[in-house]
Amino acid sequence: MCTSLTTCEWKKVFYEKMEVAKPADSWELIIDPNLKPNELAPGWKQYLEQHASGRFHCSWCWHTWQSAHVVILFHMYLDRAQRAGSVRMRVFKQLCHECGTARLDESSMLEENIEGLVDNLITSLREQCYDEDGGQYRIHVAGRPDAGPHRPEFCEACQEGIAHWKPSEKLLEDEASTYAISGASRPSAQDAAGYSFLSLRWCLVWASVCLLLVYLQLSFRGSALL
Numbered sequence: 001m002c003t004s005l006t007t008c009e010w011k012k013v014f015y016e017k018m019e020v021a022k023p024a025d026s027w028e029l030i031i032d033p034n035l036k037p038n039e040l041a042p043g044w045k046q047y048l049e050q051h052a053s054g055r056f057h058c059s060w061c062w063h064t065w066q067s068a069h070v071v072i073l074f075h076m077y078l079d080r081a082q083r084a085g086s087v088r089m090r091v092f093k094q095l096c097h098e099c100g101t102a103r104l105d106e107s108s109m110l111e112e113n114i115e116g117l118v119d120n121l122i123t124s125l126r127e128q129c130y131d132e133d134g135g136q137y138r139i140h141v142a143g144r145p146d147a148g149p150h151r152p153e154f155c156e157a158c159q160e161g162i163a164h165w166k167p168s169e170k171l172l173e174d175e176a177s178t179y180a181i182s183g184a185s186r187p188s189a190q191d192a193a194g195y196s197f198l199s200l201r202w203c204l205v206w207a208s209v210c211l212l213l214v215y216l217q218l219s220f221r222g223s224a225l226l
Contacts, residue, residue, distance in 0.1 A: 006106070006107075006108050006109055006114075007031055009109075009111055009114055010029065010031075010089070010114055010118075011029050013111070013114050013115055013118045014027075014029045014087070014118050014121070015027070015029070017115075017118050017119070017122055018122065021122050021126070022085075022130075024083060025078070025083045025084065025085060026083065026084045026085070027084070027085045027086070027087065028084075028085075028086050028087070029087050029089060030086065030087065030088045030089065031088075031089055031090070032075075032088040032089065032090055033090055034090075035073050035075060035088055035089070035090035036160075037073055037160070037161075037162060040075060041077075043077055044075050044076065044077045045075070045076045045077070045124075045125075045128040045129060046073070046074065046075055046076070047073075047074040047076065047120075047121060047124035047125070047128070048071070048072075048073055048074070048162070049071065049072040049073075049074070049117055049120060049121070050069075050071055050162075051068060051069060051070075052068075052069075052070040052071070052072055052109070052113065052117055053066070053067070053068045053070065053109070053113050054066075054067055054070040054091075054107030054108060054109045054113070055067075055107060055108050055109070056093075056094050056096075056105050056106070056107050056108075057105060057108070058096035058098065058099060058103075058105055059103060059105060060096065060099050060103055061096060061098055061099035063096050063098040063099065065094075065096075065097075067094060067107070067150070069150045069155070070091065070092070070094075070107050070109075071091075071092040071155075071157035071162055072089065072090070072091050072092070072117065073089070073090045073092070074087055074088070074089050074121055074124070075087070075088040075089075076088075076124070076125050076128065076129055077129075078125075078129040078130070085125075085129065087121070087125070091106065091107060092155070092156040092157035092160075092162075093105055093106055093107070093156045094107070094154055094155050094156060095153075095154040095155075095156075096154075097151060097154050104156055116138045119138055120137050120138055122134070123135050123136075123137055124137075
């Protein structure tokens with residue numbers, strides 16, 4: 001049973017993608033607000049998504065804010081004999097920093113964000129539960145709108161000891177590579193100045209040619225009248 005639109009969307013996307021990834025196995029997704037990091041029953045595996053993007057809405061003062069540091073905890077278990085698996089999931093909440101209420105608020109996410117996060121979950125699930133090469137993880141921090149620096153005092157995950165707001169080394173390397181590629185694709189100031197100079201020179205040449213043609217035409221007409 002879905003408790004919110006976001007929960008329903010999570011389950012919909014998860015079941016659709018698992019049907020494609022592992023059609024022979026039966027998987028279930030359970031929302032568990034009491035899930036604790038690194039507290040695993042025998043046979044269970046953990047995956048922690050540290051930089052999801054979500055929007056929060058304060059139920060007290062109606063303030064909304066965007067965060068690129070939403071933490072999502074997954075615990076996964078596969079019963080190979082029964083060909084059945086279970087994923088327990090917890091999306092950590094945040095406090096509103098406008099009204100200062102102690103009420104923790106849940107995040108809502110776009111479907112495209114959920115799809116990328118489920119892809120990461122399935123990648124981890126294939127690696128840890130099936131001993132397969134799951135593929136490449138998708139990074140969600142870069143390019144995500146954010147309201148400003150992360151404030152750990154208002155973050156439920158931070159209060160439980162999950163230090164997650166600092167980008168990983170891999171993320172920094174990817175961002176540096178992206179910046180280098182985009183920088184290489186843009187002309188330098190010197191090149192741009194050269195292009196402008198050449199354009200101006202060609203304009204002057206064409207203007208001189210046009211004036212010469214007009215002069216020759218007028219000269220021809222004058223000589224014809226004489």
